[in-house]
Amino acid sequence: MRRRLLALLCVSASLLTGCGAVPGIGGSDRQTVTVWLMKDSASRDFLDRFTEDFERDHPDLDLDIRIQEWTGIGGKVQTALEGDGEDGPDVIEVGNTQVPRYVDGNRLLDLTLESVAKWDKDEWLPGLADPGQRRFHQYGIPWYAANRVVIYRKDLFEQAAITAPPRTREEWLTATEKLNSGGNQGIYLAGQDWYTLAGFIWDEGGDLATEDSGRWEGSLDTPAALRGMDFYQRLHSLGAGPADADEEHPPQAGVFAAGKVAQIIAVPGLARAVVQQNPDLDGKLGYFPVPGKVAAKPGAVFIGGSDLVVPRNTDQREGAVAVVAALAGAEWNTDLARTMNYVPNKAKLASxxxxxxxxxxxxxxxxxxxxxxxxxEWAAVEADNPIKTYMTKVLGGADPAAEAGRASRKITETLTVSAG
Structure with a gap:
């Protein structure tokens, strides 16, 4: 934020000699842009290179990049947004799905004009861009993404005479069934992995909840969503994943490392944990996108990552927008992706x-x-997640339509109560 002490010095000094003559100031008009980034989002080397380059291109600006911990960040961001802007951040990195929470209360700067005119908005990954938008106004600017893929055992695929990763759902089921033999699980899929289920639902044209005239309602009981759950059941049956637990209970990296699982669905970085626990698997792991319904199009997946936002209370609007433009622009966005093994914010940058x-x-x-x-209000749904309960009951033999109806009503109730 602009240093108000400097402003006061300038006002006082100007009565005698003019601001440019104040000793120690030397006529400098440099301003400081304070940026909050999350721990481990970018390496120290990347931040040093970016800062040097940015300050060289913007001789009137200094960057003050402050690294934040994820734990407790929600409350800290809210406090910063509600303050007077003094000594607060001018740019903040936030989780993509958290942007709607901060848009409420009109505390983020509307960046629609900048995004449309300068940043090729239509080319952004929808999973990053859509949560940053409210009623056609863009508040969160996509920065980087990460999502699940299928991590597989190349040696087990070879033993099963599977010569190439499957590209369609049906090919995937066939391959997984072949792998589910000789004491091996074709796939380890926990019964409450609702993020993976969401992808299958989206592939079918359904959704977890839908909005109509400002009112959100659970939609797990639609025909499309039920088809997604049906595919999840078929895939889950080809392994021994627990029906009443998610992928962290037990951690699926440990299950995979035990050596009797052919596939898991996870972010690629989990492979490092697998190899650490079982060095014999080093060099034996491969990756392929979650297959879709047709070979030409991978399956839908939940996409995580970060957006960049600018608080309305900033007094460094131009500087803040310049920082966002640089970080989200092609040069530094692809640099970050290569440095940190992320997905760039546009599909055309995937190369x-x-x-x-x-x-x-x-x-x-x-x-x-x-x-x-x-x-x-979606955070309240996840806090006591009825989707997990629904999945466990269906995998245990309950009627999918009936259980989907119960879960959908619970989602609707939670979204309505949380909205006040």
Whole structure:
């Protein structure tokens, strides 16, 4: 933020000699743009290179990049947005699905004109761009993405005479069934992996919840959503994943590392944890996008990542917008993707990570990426997630339509109550 002490010095000094003559100031008009970025989103080397380049291109600006912890960040951001702007951030990195929470209260700068005119808005990954939008106004600018792929055992595929990764759902089921033999699980898929389920639902044209005239309602009971759950059941049956737990209970990296699983669905980075636990798997792991209904189009996936926002209370609007433009622009966005093994914010930039097998698979899937329903109340649904309960009951033999109806009503109730 602009240093008000400097402004006061200038006003006082101008009565005698003019601001440019104040000792120690030397006529400098440099302003400081404060940027909050999250821990581990970017390497120190990347930030140093970016800062040097940005300040060289903007001789009137200094960057003050402050690294934040994810734990407790929601409350810290809200406090910053509600303050008077003094010593607060001018640019903030936030999780893509958290942008709707911060849009409420009219505390973010509307960046629609900048995004449309300068930043090729129509080319952004929808899973990053859509949560940053409210009623056709853009508040969150896509920065980077990550999403799930299929991590598989190349040696087990070879033993099963599977010569290439499957590209369609039906091919995937056939291959997984062949792999589900000899004491191996064709796939380890936990029963409550609702992010993966969401992708299958989106592939069918359904959604977790839909909006009509400002009112959100659960939609797991639509025919399209039920088809997505049916495919999940078929895939889940080809392994021994627990019906009553998610992918973290137990952590699926440990299950995969035990050596009796042919596939898991996870972000590519999880492979490092697998190899750390079982070095014998080093060099034996491969990656492919979650297959879709047709070979030409990978399956839909939940896309996580970060957007960049500018608080309305900033007094460094031009500088803040310049920082966002640089970080989200092609040069530094592809640099970040290569440095951190992320997906760039536009599908056309995916070639920047083509040399990394896992990231390339992730980028292919990201083109079909989606985010959770774009309402700030969705966090309340996840806090006591009825989708998990629904999945467990269906995998246990309950009627899918009846259970989907119950879960949808619970989602509607939660979204309505949370909205007040």
């Amino acid at each position: 920047a990570v083509a040399g990394e097998e896992g990231v390339a698979a992730m980028a292919a899937g990201a083109a079909q990426g989606r985010a959770t329903p774009s309402t700030p």
